[in-house]
Amino acid sequence: MFDSEGSDAFEYDDCMDIVPKEVQVGGSPLYKVAKKLGKGGFGQVYVGCRVSSVANMKKGSDAVEVALKFERKYSKGCINGPPFEWQVYNKLSGSHGVPRVHYKGSQGDYYIMVMDMLGPNLWDTWKNKSQTVSTSMAACIAVEAISILKNIHSKGYVHGDVKPENFLLGPPGTPDEKKLFLADLGLATKWQDSRGLHVGYDQRPDAFRGTVRYASVHAHLGRTSSRRDDLESLAYTLIFLIRGSLPWQGFQGDNKGFLVCKKKMATSLDGICSSCPKPFQEFLEHVVNLKFDEDPNYAKYISLFDKIVDSNPDARPINIDGAQKCLAGQKRVQWISVYDARRPLKQRYHYNVADVRVDSHIEKGYNDGMFITSLASSDNLWAIIMDSGSGFSAQVYSRSPYFFNKDWIMEMWEKNYYISAAAGTRTGQSLIVMSKGTQYSQQSYKVSDSFPYKWISKKWREGFYITSMATAGSKSGIVMSRCSLYSRQVVELDFLYPSEGIHKRWEEGYRITAAAGTPDQSAFALSIPRKIRRDQSQETLRTSTFPSTHVKEKWDKNMYISSICYGRTVS
Numbered sequence: 001m002f003d004s005e006g007s008d009a010f011e012y013d014d015c016m017d018i019v020p021k022e023v024q025v026g027g028s029p030l031y032k033v034a035k036k037l038g039k040g041g042f043g044q045v046y047v048g049c050r051v052s053s054v055a056n057m058k059k060g061s062d063a064v065e066v067a068l069k070f071e072r073k074y075s076k077g078c079i080n081g082p083p084f085e086w087q088v089y090n091k092l093s094g095s096h097g098v099p100r101v102h103y104k105g106s107q108g109d110y111y112i113m114v115m116d117m118l119g120p121n122l123w124d125t126w127k128n129k130s131q132t133v134s135t136s137m138a139a140c141i142a143v144e145a146i147s148i149l150k151n152i153h154s155k156g157y158v159h160g161d162v163k164p165e166n167f168l169l170g171p172p173g174t175p176d177e178k179k180l181f182l183a184d185l186g187l188a189t190k191w192q193d194s195r196g197l198h199v200g201y202d203q204r205p206d207a208f209r210g211t212v213r214y215a216s217v218h219a220h221l222g223r224t225s226s227r228r229d230d231l232e233s234l235a236y237t238l239i240f241l242i243r244g245s246l247p248w249q250g251f252q253g254d255n256k257g258f259l260v261c262k263k264k265m266a267t268s269l270d271g272i273c274s275s276c277p278k279p280f281q282e283f284l285e286h287v288v289n290l291k292f293d294e295d296p297n298y299a300k301y302i303s304l305f306d307k308i309v310d311s312n313p314d315a316r317p318i319n320i321d322g323a324q325k326c327l328a329g330q331k332r333v334q335w336i337s338v339y340d341a342r343r344p345l346k347q348r349y350h351y352n353v354a355d356v357r358v359d360s361h362i363e364k365g366y367n368d369g370m371f372i373t374s375l376a377s378s379d380n381l382w383a384i385i386m387d388s389g390s391g392f393s394a395q396v397y398s399r400s401p402y403f404f405n406k407d408w409i410m411e412m413w414e415k416n417y418y419i420s421a422a423a424g425t426r427t428g429q430s431l432i433v434m435s436k437g438t439q440y441s442q443q444s445y446k447v448s449d450s451f452p453y454k455w456i457s458k459k460w461r462e463g464f465y466i467t468s469m470a471t472a473g474s475k476s477g478i479v480m481s482r483c484s485l486y487s488r489q490v491v492e493l494d495f496l497y498p499s500e501g502i503h504k505r506w507e508e509g510y511r512i513t514a515a516a517g518t519p520d521q522s523a524f525a526l527s528i529p530r531k532i533r534r535d536q537s538q539e540t541l542r543t544s545t546f547p548s549t550h551v552k553e554k555w556d557k558n559m560y561i562s563s564i565c566y567g568r569t570v571s
C-alpha cells in the first residue's frame with residue numbers, strides 16, 4: 001500500500017513472514033489459521049477457522065470463518081504500538097460498506113485483527129473477467145463506492161488508498177455476494193478535527209502516501225489529504241476497471257512517482273477517459289475541480305450514473321442499496337415558484353402549454369388587461385404567468401428556435417422595449433417577452449455555457465442589475481438592466497435549492513427578483529429594493545408538479561407568483 005503502483009507490482013518473500021498457526025486475541029475464540037487471502041504493503045490476511053467458542057459471544061462474531069489480518073510488530077506502521085488502522089476501525093467498523101472487526105489484540109510478533117470474512121477484491125474480479133468490467137458493473141461500483149466514501153467521510157475520515165484491491169465483494173454464495181465493501185483503513189487520516197472543523201491545509205512535497213497509480217494529483221504533490229482525494233482515486237479506479245489501464249502505467253525507477261504525477265497532470269480528461277461512457281468523465285471532471293475543503297456533492301455524483309445503472313435491480317451485478325439510500329432523502333423537485341405579498345391583483349397561469357397554444361393564451365390575457373410577468377419551460381412546454389399588476393404599458397413577445405434571438409431583441413430595444421421575461425426549452429428554443437414601462441434605462445444580456453458570474457460582477461460595477469434569468473438545456477441567459485429598482489444584488493447558486501442561503505438573505509432584507517434552473521443547478525438573484533413596500537413578505541415553494549392548487553391558496557393570502565423556474569433540482 002505504500003508507494004506501490006498496483007498489486008501487480010508487489011513482490012514478497014513468503015518465507016520471511018511465518019504467521020502463527022492458531023490465533024486467539026482480545027477475548028476471541030480460537031482460530032486455526034488457514035489459507036492466505038491476500039497481502040499488502042504491511043499486512044497479510046488469512047482465513048481463520050473457528051475451533052472453539054467463548055462464552056457470551058456477540059452475534060456476528062460467532063462466525064465459523066473469519067479473516068485474520070496480521071501486521072508485524074515494529075513494522076513501519078506499528079512503531080508506536082498497534083496499527084493506526086485499529087483506531088479507525090473503532091469508529092467505522094460495520095458501518096455502511098466497511099467490514100466489521102470483531103476482535104483485535106497482539107500475539108507473538110503480530111498485531112492481529114479478526115474481521116468479517118469477505119469475498120474477492122475488485123482487482124481479482126477484474127483479472128478474472130478478461131481484464132475489463134462491464135459498463136453496468138462499473139456504474140454500480142461507482143454509485144455504491146461514492147455512498148461508501150460518503151459514509152467514511154461523514155465520520156471525519158479520508159480513506160487515503162482507494163484502489164481496486166481495497167474494494168471487496170461479500171463472500172460468494174451468501175446474501176452479501178453482491179455487496180461492496182471498502183477495506184484497508186491503514187492510510188486513513190482525519191479531515192475533520194474533534195470540533196468538526198476542517199483540518200488545515202499544508203503541503204509537504206516529499207510526503208507521499210498512497211498508491212501511485214490511483215493517487216490524486218494533490219496526493220502526489222504532498223498536499224494534506226481531504227475528501228476530494230478519495231473521490232479522484234475512485235475516478236481513476238473506475239476508469240482503470242473499464243479501460244484496463246491508465247495512461248501513466250509503465251514508469252519505473254526511483255523517479256516513478258514524479259513521472260506518473262507529471263503524466264497525470266499533462267493528460268487531458270478526454271485522454272484519461274477515452275472509451276469510457278460519459279458519466280465517468282463527468283465524475284472525474286467534478287472531483288478534480290473540488291477545492292481542498294469543499295463539501296463533495298455525493299448525491300449529485302451518484303445521479304450522474306442514473307442513465308447507465310440498470311433500472312432492474314436483479315440485473316445489477318452489484319447491490320446499490322447504499323447509493324439509493326443516499327438519494328432517498330433527496331427529494332427531486334422540479335418547480336420552484338416564488339410568491340410576493342402584493343395588493344390584490346388579477347393573476348393567471350398557464351402551464352404545459354404547447355407552442356401552438358402560446359398565442360391564444362397570451363392574446364386572451366392582453367384582452368383582459370394583463371401582461372406576462374414570468375415564464376418558464378418544462379419538457380419543451382411553456383408556463384406563462386400573466387397579471388394586472390406589472391405596471392407595463394405595452395408588450396411584445398417572440399418565440400424562436402434560438403436561445404435569445406438577437407436581431408429581434410435589437411429591433412425592439414430600438415423601439416424602447418426591454419426584456420422583462422425569458423425562458424428557454426431543453427432543446428434550445430426561447431420565448432422572450434419585452435415590455436414598455438419597465439423602469440429600465442439600458443439593458444444587456446449574455447448567453448453562456450456556464451453561469452456567467454464574472455460578467456455579472458462586471459455589470460454590477462457598471463450599475464446594472466439582473467432583471468431576468470433563463471436557461472435552455474445547460475445554457476444560461478442572463479439579462480441585466482440599469483435601473484433604480486434595487487440598491488444591492490447578490491446571486492445564490494447551487495446544485496441544490498440554496499435554502500440556507502436564501503433564508504439568510506431574506507433576513508438581511510433581500511428578496512428573490514429572478515430565478516432560473518437547469519437539470520443540475522438553480523440560480524437566484526436576490527435584491528434589496530430601493531422602495532421599501534409595507535409588506536415585503538416572500539415565500540418559495542418547491543414542487544414536483546406545477547403548483548396549481550398551491551398558487552390558488554397563495555392568491556387567497558394575497559401572495560402572487562413573482563418568479564418561477566423549472567429545473568431538476570435536488571433538495
Ligand SMILES: Nc1ncnc2c1ncn2[C@@H]1O[C@H](COP(=O)(O)OP(=O)(O)OP(=O)(O)O)[C@@H](O)[C@H]1O
Nearest residue numbers: 001038039040041042043045067117118121165184
Ligand atoms: N476481510 C477480508 N476478507 C477477505 N479478504 C480480505 C479481507 N481483508 C483483506 N482481504 C484481502 O487481503 C488483501 C490485503 O488486505 P489489506 O488491503 O487490508 O492489507 P494491507 O497490507 O493493508 O494492503 P495494502 O498494501 O493494499 O494497503 C485485500 O486486497 C483482500 O484481497
